[in-house]
Amino acid sequence: MLDASLKTQLQAYLERVTQPIELVAYLDDGAKSRELRELLNEIEQLSGKITLAEGNTEGARVPSFDIKRVGTDISVRFAGIPLGHEFTSLVLALLQVGGHPIKLEESVIEQIRNLPGDYHFETYFSLSCQNCPDVVQALNTMSVINPRIRHVAIDGALFQKEVEARQIMSVPTMFLNDAQFGQGRSGVEEILAKLDTGAAGRKAEELNAREPFDVLIVGGGPAGAAAAVYAARKGIRTGVVAERFGGQVLDTMAIENFISVKETEGPKFAAALEEHVRAYDVDIMNLQRATKLTQGDLIEIELENGAVLKGKTVILSTGARWREINVPGEQEYRGRGVAYCPHCDGPLFKGKAVAVIGGGNSGVEAAIDLAGVVRHVTLIEFGEALRADDVLQRKLRSLPNVDIIVSAQTTEIHGDDKKVNGLSYKDRVSGETKHVDLEGVFIQIGLVPNTEWLKNSPVKLSRHGEIEVDARGQTSVPGVFAAGDVTTVPYKQIIIAAGEGAKSALSAFDHLIRTSAPAEQAAEAVTA
Template sequence: MLDANLKQQLDTYLQYIKQPIEVSVSGDDSAKSKEVTELASELASMSDKISLKQGSNARTPCMSIAAAGVEPRVHFAGVPLGHEFTSLVLALLQAGGHPSKADPELLERIRHLKGEFHFETYISLSCHNCPDVVQALNLMANLNPNITHVMIDGGLFQDEVNQRGVMAVPAVYLNGEHFGQGRMTLEEIVEKVDTSAAEDKAAALNEKAPYDVLVVGGGPAGAAAAIYAARKGIRTAIVAERFGGQVMDTVGIENFISVTYTEGPKLSAALEQHVKEYGVDIITGQRAANIKRDGLLNIELESGATLKGKSVVLATGARWRELGVPGEEQYRTKGVAYCPHCDGPFYKGKKVAVIGGGNSGIEAAIDLAGIVEHVTVLEFADTLRADEVLVKKAKSMGNIDIIKNAQTTEVLGDGSKVNAIAYKDRVTGEAHTIELAGIFVQIGLVPNTGFLKESEVELSRMGEVIIDAKGATSMPGVFAAGDAANIPYKQIIISMGSGATAALSAFDYLIREAE
């Protein structure tokens, strides 16, 4: 079932198993159960520390993993291949006693969580966001006997998906109730269940000494700024909601010079590792609320804490732009989606629409066309902005229609899920309705600068931070970079360059201020 190359890589990892583990397989006569059994058998044949036993999980097929003699708390309902194969390998290593590389303080918080926490995560094997959530919850279950977690392949357990109305992944349930949607880090999950520790953490952040350069945002621009600042030997920190930013939601990256192909999560992990090598203080799980000056620059956080810096680099990035039409909010994750790679499999054999005729929109249409029955692309303008090679590819496929001059006016549904989209022809004014099951919004980005609206930092009409050639803003000592700034062309490599520029300018500012 596993090819020779994958087995060779796996053999290297399995050497890290320190103690015997048991893999329990719950199955029936289905083809998928046979696949799970075959996969488990191959794993057991590769290590004398892995043994197999018959499982009794209510969901079948299911693979459960635990240290020998311990009741399993980590379960994979489905065949954990695709993007989830890494989750399976990590679960084996953790059950076998291999330590996690997560923050030791965070691990201790997990071990001491009180109460019963039974997590269920619905995923699709093509979802690049899902593994982070699965791996975080698996780790929590491995550390604390009061926590269990089951990964559920939504494509295999359609009855459950339909019953719970899951139309976007990852979808996490805790003790039977909806807990969260979309990518979540380990720290974000712990913060959500361990609310008693929030005040203590805020107090600890308040006690931190001022930084020479305080970077707000953990994407490519923020990472580059932190590295360039730290290399100058000055006290540097990054504060962000999560490390990686928008890059974590990017699948294929083919225009990063010198790297022919990589993926967002992989690039983000490399960036974080590089930043850590310079001793940068990385503070995640925090969102900026305001910036003020009282001699030093103060970054007020939504948690109530305040961090201080002699200079600040704003690199808060951007998020998906929303349609802003009736029905969009009501049917978010119930037919309105923003990630075709993650949620596309839920619309297999159905009709969908993609809103937006830029590169992202046409790429989404092409990807979806291989899964769904039909794709309708709605573009507001009278021309497509996508590269010609993508447009030709889309037009060559038999199940993609492209409609230009189409102004989306409403998302329609039956109260529980999307069933149509309404649009107006901008030339004739005629109203149209298309019956469908899903709508994928791909209309660009909006900068994450809302927290600056009441500050001294000047913003453009589009909400971008206005900077000069050196990355300086209208507020002395404050610099900006990346997608949050008014630089042309929102590209990863350009964001990194602007982050470096902002950090070098901040260092120059510190030298001049000291003089």
């Protein structure tokens, strides 16, 4: 099951286990149960503190297993075989149940311990989903801290009947006490904010007490992270306020063009960004959405929770998000057949017919990936021809279960009130409206800048909603700079965003020097 190299690495990790662990497996004679038994046997052999037993399968998902701290109520459960992206979740669960210290701030740990009531969480994931491990690991961690929180992580591909019965068409999907709790990437603090309703008010009071920053960065993607590192290295007071640290990188499957990093995955890259920033004296204020910018003696950023942060200079790096097609049915069936991440949600459509909207590189890559999982893919492109690279087009056209429709304008996504069952498009040549029967729609038509909150501000935007900047990253407002995908700088690439972030920090530092110099000279003249 595990190759020699992986076994060696896992054995080294398991040396950190300090408390005895019991693995309790719920198995039958099926192929997947045999695979899980093999994996658990190998894990047991790697540590003298781990034992394996088989439990009663009555009422249990099969195959599944518990990781229990012997003599306590602490445990987590996996339904399925947590390999792929979830192997890290398995390793962390073994370590945490085994007594290895949890890397959270003590205030967060206390908040988890003090949650009132009992919580039974179920998370549906897919092994190809790069967003799922964050949710699985967050809830596993919380259940180790507070045994009144129970969590089972479920591989949706293995438990298709449950997925269909619960109408799950997007992962990760969380249930709490049998009711849907949330979809998409979430961390410990995000989950806590939903469980602890008083947390937002306490956080607002805490943020309002912050002294003004020399450089306040809004956005925590590659541009914001680079700006933070460059600003902090100048020794000035630096803060980063972000809706989610890592930004759109968190939703990126593979990164193979960041120079010096041959290949990595988005969440790993985002974690490395945050680790680098935290190595400096930077105040990171995560899970905070900016809603307003006001120009004055200091630049003020108002947050959704009512808090106001102030900066002598501000760097805007709020990035971009997937563009929507804005047709009837898109919002109604989002998460119920309408999806934006083929890597995450593709396995849930195994054996089904789906459409991909968009004929650029992202759309064609999505169609190629999905073709290996689903029964049939229909790619719909508005223009007269696909816009993707030739090599991708050749690969797509070689696949037997793909149809390509060009000069087609999607007009509506249809459903039965529960999930998607079709799509209508207008043939832009004949003017005829046509219908395609399908069960999923993946939208891949580019990005839109996150600047809605700036439309009534003094910051000038382009007709596409991007922040207009000069060669130094300066916006139309003195002391306000911008960097990354949110700006008019062409080519939305991670490496370009990082470079622009560094540039904006250097420009902000230069602005601070120049605007403070006259006052200092005047003071020297008076004393003379």
